[in-house]
Amino acid sequence: MGYQAAVPELYVSGAALGALAVAAAVATLVRGPALAFVYPLSALAAFALGAVDLHALLGGGEWVARLPIGLPGVGLHLRLDALSAFFGIVINGGVLAASVYGMGLDRAKELTPRVEPLFPLFAAAMNLVLIADDAYAFLFSWELMSLASWALVVARHTDPESRRAGYLYLIMAAIGTSALLFAFGGLAGPAGGYGFDTIRAHPPGPLVAALVLAAGLVGCGSKGGLIPLHAWLPLAHPAAPSHVSALMSGVMTKVAIYGFVRIAFDLLGPPAWWWALPPIVLGAVTAVLGLLYAVFDRDLKRVLAYSTIENVGVIFVALGLALAFRANGQEAAAAVAMAAALLHVLNHSWFKSLLFLGAGAVLHATGRRDLEGLGGLIHRMPRTAAFFLVGALAISALPPLNGFVSEWLLFQAVIAAPALPQAALHFASPAIGAMLALAAALAAACFVRVYGIAFLGRPRSVEAARAHEVPMAQQIAMGGLALLCIAGGLFGSVLAAMIAPVLRDLVDSVLPNSGSGPTAFSLIAFDPERSIYDAPVIAFFVAIASLTTLLVVHRLSARRTRLGPAWDCGFPDPSPATQYTASSFAQPLRRVYGAVVFAARETVVMPAPGDARPAQFSVVLVDYAWRVLYAAPSRAVLRLSERLNALQFLSIRRYLVLMFAALVILLSIAVVAI
Amino acid sequence: MTGDLLVQFLAQGAQMFMVLLIAPLAVGVVRRVKARLMRRQGAPLLQGYRDLAKLLRKESVIAENASWLFRSAPSLIFALTWVAAALVPSFASGLMFNWAADVVALVALLGAARALLALAGMDVGTSFGGIGSSREMMIATLAEPAMMLIVLTLAIAAGTTRLAGVADFFIAEPLAVRVSLGLSLVALIIVALAENARIPVDNPVTHLELTMVHEAMILEYSGRHLALIEAASYLKLVLYLSLLICLFAPFGMAPANAGVGGWAIGLLAWSAKLLAGAALLGVWEVSIAKMRVFRLPDFVGIAFVFGFLAILLAFLSRGAFE
Numbered sequence: 001m002g003y004q005a006a007v008p009e010l011y012v013s014g015a016a017l018g019a020l021a022v023a024a025a026v027a028t029l030v031r032g033p034a035l036a037f038v039y040p041l042s043a044l045a046a047f048a049l050g051a052v053d054l055h056a057l058l059g060g061g062e063w064v065a066r067l068p069i070g071l072p073g074v075g076l077h078l079r080l081d082a083l084s085a086f087f088g089i090v091i092n093g094g095v096l097a098a099s100v101y102g103m104g105l106d107r108a109k110e111l112t113p114r115v116e117p118l119f120p121l122f123a124a125a126m127n128l129v130l131i132a133d134d135a136y137a138f139l140f141s142w143e144l145m146s147l148a149s150w151a152l153v154v155a156r157h158t159d160p161e162s163r164r165a166g167y168l169y170l171i172m173a174a175i176g177t178s179a180l181l182f183a184f185g186g187l188a189g190p191a192g193g194y195g196f197d198t199i200r201a202h203p204p205g206p207l208v209a210a211l212v213l214a215a216g217l218v219g220c221g222s223k224g225g226l227i228p229l230h231a232w233l234p235l236a237h238p239a240a241p242s243h244v245s246a247l248m249s250g251v252m253t254k255v256a257i258y259g260f261v262r263i264a265f266d267l268l269g270p271p272a273w274w275w276a277l278p279p280i281v282l283g284a285v286t287a288v289l290g291l292l293y294a295v296f297d298r299d300l301k302r303v304l305a306y307s308t309i310e311n312v313g314v315i316f317v318a319l320g321l322a323l324a325f326r327a328n329g330q331e332a333a334a335a336v337a338m339a340a341a342l343l344h345v346l347n348h349s350w351f352k353s354l355l356f357l358g359a360g361a362v363l364h365a366t367g368r369r370d371l372e373g374l375g376g377l378i379h380r381m382p383r384t385a386a387f388f389l390v391g392a393l394a395i396s397a398l399p400p401l402n403g404f405v406s407e408w409l410l411f412q413a414v415i416a417a418p419a420l421p422q423a424a425l426h427f428a429s430p431a432i433g434a435m436l437a438l439a440a441a442l443a444a445a446c447f448v449r450v451y452g453i454a455f456l457g458r459p460r461s462v463e464a465a466r467a468h469e470v471p472m473a474q475q476i477a478m479g480g481l482a483l484l485c486i487a488g489g490l491f492g493s494v495l496a497a498m499i500a501p502v503l504r505d506l507v508d509s510v511l512p513n514s515g516s517g518p519t520a521f522s523l524i525a526f527d528p529e530r531s532i533y534d535a536p537v538i539a540f541f542v543a544i545a546s547l548t549t550l551l552v553v554h555r556l557s558a559r560r561t562r563l564g565p566a567w568d569c570g571f572p573d574p575s576p577a578t579q580y581t582a583s584s585f586a587q588p589l590r591r592v593y594g595a596v597v598f599a600a601r602e603t604v605v606m607p608a609p610g611d612a613r614p615a616q617f618s619v620v621l622v623d624y625a626w627r628v629l630y631a632a633p634s635r636a637v638l639r640l641s642e643r644l645n646a647l648q649f650l651s652i653r654r655y656l657v658l659m660f661a662a663l664v665i666l667l668s669i670a671v672v673a674i
Numbered sequence: 675m676t677g678d679l680l681v682q683f684l685a686q687g688a689q690m691f692m693v694l695l696i697a698p699l700a701v702g703v704v705r706r707v708k709a710r711l712m713r714r715q716g717a718p719l720l721q722g723y724r725d726l727a728k729l730l731r732k733e734s735v736i737a738e739n740a741s742w743l744f745r746s747a748p749s750l751i752f753a754l755t756w757v758a759a760a761l762v763p764s765f766a767s768g769l770m771f772n773w774a775a776d777v778v779a780l781v782a783l784l785g786a787a788r789a790l791l792a793l794a795g796m797d798v799g800t801s802f803g804g805i806g807s808s809r810e811m812m813i814a815t816l817a818e819p820a821m822m823l824i825v826l827t828l829a830i831a832a833g834t835t836r837l838a839g840v841a842d843f844f845i846a847e848p849l850a851v852r853v854s855l856g857l858s859l860v861a862l863i864i865v866a867l868a869e870n871a872r873i874p875v876d877n878p879v880t881h882l883e884l885t886m887v888h889e890a891m892i893l894e895y896s897g898r899h900l901a902l903i904e905a906a907s908y909l910k911l912v913l914y915l916s917l918l919i920c921l922f923a924p925f926g927m928a929p930a931n932a933g934v935g936g937w938a939i940g941l942l943a944w945s946a947k948l949l950a951g952a953a954l955l956g957v958w959e960v961s962i963a964k965m966r967v968f969r970l971p972d973f974v975g976i977a978f979v980f981g982f983l984a985i986l987l988a989f990l991s992r993g994a995f996e
Contacts, residue, residue, distance in 0.1 A: 375799065378741045389743070398786040399779055411778045412835065415826050418989050430985040433826055434978075437819035444785055444818075445811035448792045452807060457799030458739060518773045528773070531835045537774040538757065538783075545690075545753035549902065553730065553749070557898040560733035567737070567894055568800040580796065580804020588812035592971045 009052050010065055013080075013131075016045040016052075020124035027117035032107075035116040039102035042120050046095035049127055053088030056080050060501055070136055077133035077195050082501035083266070084130040086342060087258040090349045091130065093484075094251035095123045097477045098243040101357050104473030105243075114155040115241055122148040122247065126255050135184035135194040142180065142259070146173040146223075149252060152244045153236045165235035172222050172232040180219035180259070186212040187267055196267060203269025213275055216263040217282070223256035225309040226316060227286040228629045233309060234293070238301030238369070242360020245301060249308040250353035254345050257315055261341075264323060265506045273327040273422050280320030280428060284435040286313025289625075291442040292597055295449065295589055296621060298582045300359045300369045303450055304352065307395065310439060311348045314410065315341050317432060321413045322507060324425055331509035333416040336525045338507050340409035342499050347402040347488060351394040354481035358388035361474055362454060365467040371582035373461040374454040380467040385455045387478040392447040394485040397440050400539040402488030405495075405523065407440060408533050412525035442589075449585045458576040490535045493523040583619070590619070598622055685937070690760040693916070696945060697759075697908035698722025700915065700952040707956025722908060726901050734897030737798040747794035748895065748902035754787040755906040759913040763920050765940035766928035767841040776835040777825035781818065784869070784913075787906065788814055795891030806890030809967060813875065813887065816974040817868040823981030824858045824865065828921065830988040831855065837920075844924045854987035857980045859922055864977035866914035870907070872955065874965040874973065878907075887967075915951040916944070923947055 023041045056063065063080045070076035080088070102119070105111060125148055128141035150173065154166035186208050187199045204212060222229035237248045264275065290310030294303045318341035325334035361384045362377060363369055378385040394401035414436065417429035459465035469475070488495060493514040500510040512524040517532055525531040566572045594600030598621040605616040650658075702719040709716025718724075736745065761780050775783070792807040829835040831854070832843035868875045871888035878888065892903050920927065926943025928936035965973060 376739070378743065378797075379739070382742075385741075393786070393789065396785075396789060397782065398789060399782045404779075404782055407782070408778050411822070411826065415829050415835065418830055426989045427986075430823075430982065430989050433985060434819060434823055434982045437822035438815065440822070441785075441815040441818040444789050445815050448789055448796075448807065448811055452793055452796035452804075456741065456743065456793060456797045457804075522773070529834065529836075529839070531776055532773050533776060533779055534774040538779065541757050541760075541774075542750075542753050545756045546749050549749045549752055549756075553898050553902065557730040557901075558733050560897075562733055562735050563738050564735050565738060566798045566800050567735075567896075568798075569802055569893065572800065576799065578801050579799045580801060580808060585804060585808040585811075588809055588967070589815065591968055592812060592816070 009055060009061070009080075010063060012048050013052050016048040017124050017127060019045045020120040020127075023120040024117045024124070027120070028113070031113055033111065035111040035113065036103075036105075036107055038116045038119060039099045039105075042123055043096055043099035043103070045120070046092040046099060046123060050089055050092030050096065053080075053085040053092060056085035057082055057089065057498065057501060064133065070134075070140075071194070074134060074136060074194055076137050077197075078131045078137070079133035079196070080131050082505050083258070083261065086499055086502045087130050087254060087345070088127065090254050090346055091123075091126050091251050094247055094349050094353050095126075097353050097357065097481050098247050100480070101243045101246070101360070101474050101477035104471035104475075104477075110241075112155065114157075115152060115244065118148050118151050118155075119244065122152060122244075126252060129255050130258060133196045135188060135196075135199075138259075139177065139180060139184065142255075143177055145252065145255065146177065149236075149240070149244075149248055152240045152248075154239075155241060155244075156239070159239075161235070162239040165232070165239040168232040169236040172229065176219045176222035176229075179215045179222070183212045183215035183219055183263060186215065187263075199267050200269075203267075206272065209268050209272075210275075212268060213264060213278070216260055217278055220256045220260040220263070221282065221316075223259070224253045224312040224316075225286075225290075226282050226312060227289050227309065228625050230286070230290070230309050231626055231630050234297075234302050234305040237305040237308065238299065242301070242356055242363055245305075245360070246353040246356035249305060249356055250349045253308055253312050254349055257312070257319075257341075257345055260316075261319065261506070264319070265326075271323045271327040273324055273420075273425070275327065276320040276324035277424065277428065278320070279316045279323070280432055283313040283316030283318075283320060284432045286310065287317065287439040288313075288435050288442070289597070291439055291446055292593055295442060295446040296586050296594065296598070298371050300362060300371055300374070300450065300454060301356070302369075303371075303446065304355050304359060307443070307446065308348075308352055310443065311344065311352065311395075314436065314439065315344050315348070317436065318344060318406075318410050318413065321410075321417065321432075324420055324422075325413075325416070326507050328420055328422075330416075330419060331507055332526055333413060333419070334507040335503050335509040335511055336409055336416065337413035338503055339496055339499060339511050340406050340413055342502060343402075343409065343492065343495060344406035346495065347394070347406050347485070350481050350484045350488065351391045351403060354387060354391040354478055354485065355395065357474065357478050357481070358384055358391060361470040361478065362467075364470055364474075366461070366463040368461065368463055371450065371453045374459075374464045375457045375461075375576065375579070376455075376459040376464060377467055378455045380459075380465075381455075381469045383475050384470060384478065387475075387482040388455060389451060390482040390485050392451045394489065396444040396447045398444070400486075400489045400535045400542070402485050402492065405489060405492030405533070405535070408523070409525060410436065412531050416526070445589060449582060453580075453582045453585060457579050460576050460579070460581075490539055491521055492533075492535060493521045496523060594621060598624075685766065686760065689764055689766075690756065692941070693759045693764060693909060693912050694756065694905075696948060697905070697912045698726060700912055700948055701908050703949050703952040704911075704956045704959070707953045708960050711957065711960045726905060729896075729901035729904065730898050732897045734895075734899050736896075736899075737894055740798055740894070744794050744797040744894075745899070747790050747797075748899040748906075751787045751790050751794075752902040752906040752909075754783050754790070755909045755913070758783040758787070759909045759916070761837060762913055762916045763838050763841045763927065764916050765944040766937050767838040767845065767920075773836065775837075777829055777837055777840065778822070778835060780837065781821050781825060784910070785814070785818055791891055791903070794895075795893075798894045800894065802886070802890045802893050806887055806893070809887045810891060813868055813970060813974060816971060816978055817865045820861055820974065820977035820981040821865045821869075823978070823985050824862050827854055827858050827981070827984040827988045830985070841920045841924060841927065842929060844921055845927055845929055852987075852991075854984040854991070855922075857984040857987070859918075861977040861980035861984065862914075862918060862921070864974060864980075866918065868970075868974050868977070870911050870914060873959045874962050875970055877964050911952075912948065915948050915955075919944065919947045919951065 065078040067076040125145035132138035156162045225233035287310050294306035297303045322334045322337035394403040397403040397407040414433040496511050503510045517524050517528045521536045522534045601620045607613045702722045706716045795803040795807040832840040876887040928940035
């Protein structure tokens with residue numbers, strides 16, 4: 001489709017982006033309840049942008065525009081291809097849900113001029129990253145996205161935790177962007193062609209490609225939370241207001257993944273097989289460690305943020321496998337791995353947004369995010385509890401929900417790996433499979449714990465006992481996402497067919513048409529003889545089995561039900577403190593995994609008989625990643641800057657000597673280089 | 675085609691009915707063998723059916739603060755386990771579920787049932803429910819990945835993840851003795867013991883709090899709800915026994931398109947092997963002691979390590995996917 005046909009769509013996109021910008025500008029001028037206009041307008045703009053993206057993805061259009069702003073002589077290149085359109089759908093779906101949720105915010109208390117102007121700016125910046133078609137536009141919108149989200153993180157700047165999170169985020173975002181700067185510098189080459197079409201036409205040599213890949217992995221990995229670049233994420237994502245947390249975790253990490261896919265699959269040219277190793281290894285480590293962090297944490301929003309790290313790791317594993325298969329010319333397997341990655345991007349954006357909005361609802365209703373103070377919310381907030389349950393089961397990759405669809409595809413890709421010729425991948429792939437399986441099981445444990453402690457049982461605090469259901473708009477936002485999780489699980493094959501243009505662009509192959517399977521909704525990997533997952537048939541049989549069971553039991557059983565006190569082996573204790581807590585639930589897991597990974601130590605101080613003091617129990621977990629990679633370098637930087645401080649107090653002669661020495665060194669470098 | 679589909683549907687329905695029918699008998703055999711080996715008289719073989727009938731007739735006492743999750747979980751757990759049990763080829767391999775779900779989905783369906791059970795255990799907010807759920811999920815984080823590795827190994831060997839395809843592969847090559855399959859067998863047995871709350875992982879006959887895992891989770895259930903959960907655990911035992919039979923002792927199983935005669939032979943062979951497996955389980959249970967809870971990670975961890983070694987060997991020997 002040519003440039004001419006694209007005009008109406010471009011108008012719609014431009015108008016929507018303009019509306020977001022205007023919303024941001026106007027919101028800086030008004031105060032109080034007037035700020036409420038931001039969310040309906042953002043929802044409308046996100047809907048329009050998402051509709052254009054969907055149209056582009058299904059219609060197979062590819063639209064380019066060149067505006068005379070930006071760098072002189074380069075201009076601003078914009079392009080919407082299948083990949084951008086797919087990620088656009090992901091982003092705008094999240095923005096739409098967060099905006100609808102925002103409409104339910106309390107006008108008197110929760111609308112602040114620190115959040116509302118930045119929300120549409122953040123949304124617009126993420127959209128711009130996707131359609132940027134030159135390095136300058138990409139980096140500019142990437143930075144805009146980082147800064148807008150940073151400002152949202154420090155919106156509650158009176159809280160020292162928020163300030164610390166914001167500080168760390170700013171540093172990590174700066175490191176990430178400078179890495180991307182290097183990546184695009186390498187891609188542009190000495191000729192300095194910064195347009196993506198120029199880069200595509202001249203792929204770099206193997207050495208430069210390796211450096212670009214490493215820089216891209218650092219740049220995009222730090223934004224997505226790849227371990228060891230993750231430390232800022234579990235602090236920053238929860239610090240923002242909940243609907244912004246949903247955007248950051250559910251959606252902004254996907255922009256990071258988009259950046260990596262754009263660089264590794266599009267701009268860098270044909271891959272070498274060993275490109276697969278760094279994303280696979282880092283992704284697998286991230287997947288397992290992310291969940292181990294999550295399963296021991298007691299803050300509801302931080303658990304969700306750690307689980308985001310895990311899911312980003314899973315997506316990177318899938319991307320790495322896709323690179324390996326593509327490098328070896330195994331397009332069918334590459335399509336399976338790539339479909340797993342892309343569907344997981346979509347699925348994770350749905351259930352993670354849902355869970356963060358649910359956490360926001362809990363925070364709104366109780367004012368608490370620590371799991372130890374929650375409990376029994378299923379009685380006080382029945383709808384939120386039902387929606388959160390869907391999200392928790394979906395993220396645990398349980399059928400027939402959507403998380404399982406991408407998980408299934410990923411395991412299909414793993415067992416296709418023996419066909420790869422490289423020995424390194426033969427050794428790596430089983431380990432990857434084991435770690436993915438471990439991550440899936442840990443995810444179930446993690447979310448059973450979160451849901452069981454927060455929503456089930458008896459309330460552990462007065463606030464939890466007085467919780468109330470959230471406003472309708474917020475229920476609609478969560479309910480819509482929960483529906484998507486269910487529909488995406490049942491009709492994963494439809495989604496797989498939808499992303500076919502992206503797969504064709506990236507790996508030159510698509511999943512088999514579901515029509516070649518036994519029913520219209522079979523998800524097929526490779527061919528129908530090899531692997532099929534037919535969610536509607538399974539769901540149908542489970543439904544039939546449940547209904548039959550209910551009917552038979554209804555006919556046969558006594559049908560009498562009596563309410564009574566809890567049995568609890570005959571000694572029920574009315575105090576809610578006798579329930580299992582989040583910490584005690586995690587204790588067996590801590591014994592198994594914590595001792596190895598976090599050097600977990602438990603100390604019990606038991607007073608002597610007759611001593612009236614209470615017994616004390618404490619647990620120490622050591623975060624090695626933080627200690628080695630963050631605390632140590634920051635101490636070194638501090639010490640170095642103290643030393644360099646002396647440079648401020650030299651005499652003028654010494655300054656002149658220093659300048660002269662610098663000049664001599666630079667000149668000698670120039671001479672050697674020439 | 676439609677007639678064929680109808681026959682498939684009926685055969686699949688027959689299998690669903692069969693596993694349900696034989697499950698209490700299998701449990702009865704385990705109990706009976708254990709009792710006789712301990713020189714007790716033991717309950718009659720049909721006690722499982724009587725237990726279920728008794729529980730169905732009794733009223734269900736539910737804690738005052740139980741939620742809808744607590745009430746709806748039993749039938750969902752039962753349905754999920756039932757469908758999962760019906761996925762495993764028992765007397766014939768070419769049935770309808772042949773194509774609807776594969777080994778990965780089988781593991782995940784059982785995972786869904788377990789997650790629901792663990793959630794239901796925490797619903798009333800008692801300390802016992804929490805103990806059970808927490809330990810169950812800890813064991814699951816070791817047993818489920820082990821199970822996944824086993825089924826992936828089998829899938830690599832057979833060149834398909836469809837269970838019926840895997841079964842056909844093992845029927846065609848019953849003597850395909852490979853190191854990776856041997857390791858898988860040991861790992862699968864350990865996983866089966868852990869998943870079915872059998873000695874040495876858990877003891878299905880005690881209510882002693884230090885050893886309780888499964889029993890602690892379902893402590894608050896009674897009446898028809900308990901009947902469904904008990905039936906689900908019976909079905910799970912049949913599932914794992916059928917899985918072991920279909921993978922490592924598939925002789926007699928009717929291959930795809932075997933017809934009614936083949937199915938009848940397959941049915942007899944499967945029932946005999948199933949009851950023999952149940953008897954072996956009884957012998958195993960009286961000859962070993964229950965482990966402490968915190969030694970379990972070592973035991974179930976063996977399954978994980980064996981599963982990993984098996985898939986590593988399968989990769990290095992470059993399976994049938996080429």
